[in-house]
Amino acid sequence: MKRNSIIIIVALVLTCCQEGEKQKEVITDILHEEVKTVKKLKEELTAKGFEIFDYVDEKTKDTVLMQQYFIAFLKKGPNRSQNKEEADSLQALHMAHLGKMYDEGYADISGPFGDDGDIRGITIYNTPTLEIADSLANSDPMVKAGRLEIEIHPWWAAKGFPLR
Structure with missing residues (x-):
């Protein structure tokens, strides 16, 4: 759900702004940071002994931890x-x-x-x-x-x- 919201924001920014390429780079950086954050969270939870798994929501195709x-x-x-x-x-x-x-x-x-x-x-x-x-x-x-x-x-x- 969060990822879909980000994608919509990206599309709006790219179509509404004259500086589309610059905005695209910023959004791409944000998406990469989100992936790094989830990866880090998974590593921290696993290191502490928590049981985790990824679930893919069939409707939204979002991956949920x-x-x-x-x-x-x-x-x-x-x-x-x-x-x-x-x-x-x-x-x-x-x-x-x-x-x-x-x-x-x-x-x-x-x-x-x-x-x-x-x-x-x-x-x-x-x-x-x-x-x-x-x-x-x-x-x-x-x-x-x-x-x-x-x-x-x-x-x-x-x-x-x-x-x-």
Whole structure:
């Protein structure tokens, strides 16, 4: 999608500007820089142990970089007998833990579910291995207290695409 936008911009610049050749060189440099950036990103992710692959979108023909993440489902744990004061304290510690995971770059998104089911929320971990994600998720004070338990699954997503 990004590449298609750049191609459209290139076409507009070349047809609208009197200095078409100079603009063409600038755009070509930008495209080469984008390729170098993607290559560098792939090298960095691979060096850190992340699983990645290229996916070609059949509709747009764009190549999308896919990365493996880990989704931790935070489920009701076996020990939910805390009084309100203890539960509130654990909730504050839980939120601090999730904030720390986000600040340190280990978690990309977290949030509770809007119902009162057994699965209370999720955290998407941006770590190279399941073992690291599992260790970080299980270091949550709510999990340590038994109020929540963790179920983790590998999950693939396009690198750099925002939620809509």
